[in-house]
Amino acid sequence: MSTFARPSGGRSVCDRLRLLCADVVARLPAGPARDAVAAVGDRLAERTIRIAVGGRVNAGKSTLVNALLGQRLAATGATETTTLVTWYRHHHQNRVQLITKAGESIHVPAAPGGGVPAELPVPADTIASVVVETANARLADRYNLVDTPGLDSLTGLDDPAMAALAEADALLYVMPHPGERDREALEALRGTSGRAGMSAANVLGVLSRVDTLGDGGDDPWPRARRIAARYARDLRGLVADVVPVIGLLAETAAGDTFTEADARRLRRLAALDPDDLEDFLYAHARSPSGEDSADRARLLRLLGVHGLREAVAHVRSGVVRSDELLRRLAQSSGVAELVGYVEENFIRSADRLRAASAVTILERATWLGGDGDSAAILAGLRESLNEVKRDPVLRQAALVPALRDLAGGRLSLSDDCADALISLATGNTDAVRLGLAADAGAAQVAVAADEWVARWRRLEGSPSRLLARHARAARELTETAFFAHRSI
Secondary structure (H helix, E strand, O other): OOOOOOOOOOOOOHHHHHHHHHHHHHHHOOOHHHHHHHHHEEEEEEEEEEEEEEOOOOOHHHHHHHHHHOOOOOOOOOOOEEEEEEEEOOOOEEEEEEOOOOOOOEEOOOOOOOOOOOOOOOHHHEEHHHHHOOOOOOHHHHHEEEEOHHHHHHHOOOOOHHHHHHHOEEEEEEEOOOOHHHHHHHHHHOOOHHHHHHHHOOEEEEOOOOOHHHOOOOHHHHHHHHHHHHHHHHHHOOOOOOOEEEEHHHHHHOOOOOOOHHHHHHHHHHHHHHHHHHHHHOOOOOOOOOOOHHHHHHHHHHHHHHHHHHHHOOOOHHOHHHHHHHHHHHHHHOHHHHHHHHHHHHOHHHHHHHHHHHHHHHHHOOOOOHHHHHHHHHHHHHHHHHHOOOOHHHHHHHHHHHEEEEEEEEOOHHHHHHHHHHHHHOOOHHHHHHOOOOOOOHHHHHHHHHHHHHHHHHHHOOOOHHHHHHHHHHHHHHHHHHHHHOOO
């Protein structure tokens, strides 16, 4: 019985796993185990990480997808518009593929500008998922995205949306107004984590409608940041953090729908006196500026009340060019912090996140085989996976059970220890894992690591076997950082 030997040459963990999959597929007979391993191999051959966007019904998921794409491809509206699992992937031409629940693949022309056409050739309830392929640079170089239906509509583990979450490496969980139902939805995901694999290690909460938190006139950001911080604490263990964003403003600022005609409308509004501007914002009839209701509806659809006020203020301050106006609106939307988190914690950690989800699926696949040679090959695969899991890149994955126990209330930690655990599990450098600034020096990292090694070691002496086990995993990862930096 052969096992996977670690290749030389400094290959990534994902490359090692991909070669392992190819070796096992070549030796396994046809069947469920072979199919599962082959699917993981195909997945690892992709260049980019898979990020799911989820949340409850009408949370603003599709709006956020468009902001991340920099292109309005996902349908948005006042009611739930995403009723099908929709993947967004790169291709040199715009096209749409429908995958039916019977396994049939149907290609249809994309809607004008890309996206899913309004009319489909088969009933929606027969479709398992939709794949939108488009020539989008972000999809080519950064991530594949999957837009999921509202979690309120999910029923059972066999739902296509849950299957899509199982195929994702990370999740952006969108919340317009966080509440107990969001905790319930996230708990449901955690409860099915054997399938979906989601925890604070790869889930970020997004407070999506910051502009609706105030009365439309006040600055909503101070309150938004307080709410985001509070829910990050309340959802500790379920999400790594909560980032506030004005989703509509981010979608318009990053997208391709704002036109020069819209800029001219804003310049005319900027010339109004304050009372007439308020009439324009809230009147249902023709505004004093002469703009008809269709123009008013378009600007509010693009920017919202708060965003329209922001845009007018920028124009009044002397911003004339459309590109500069959109850049200012992007800054006002808070999307830069979200994109920065995705870059630092998802894209830069892609090898770890993709490998961790692949290992989970492969471990399940090792129990799908039969007798004889198949059983021996799959036992060898289990041995090889145990070896891969010892790779330093995957050491953080050992903390995922601790995050789940923390979220479930089974693991009791002080606030600073809980925060330290989440940083250890999600950071992409030793400094960040230890709660330090990304540019912290080696000496500072070594001192912090030494202090935390001592704290985790004390917790290892707890009479709680659960706490002792998780503290040991945290201490071992912290020791790795200490020994890597103490002599530099």
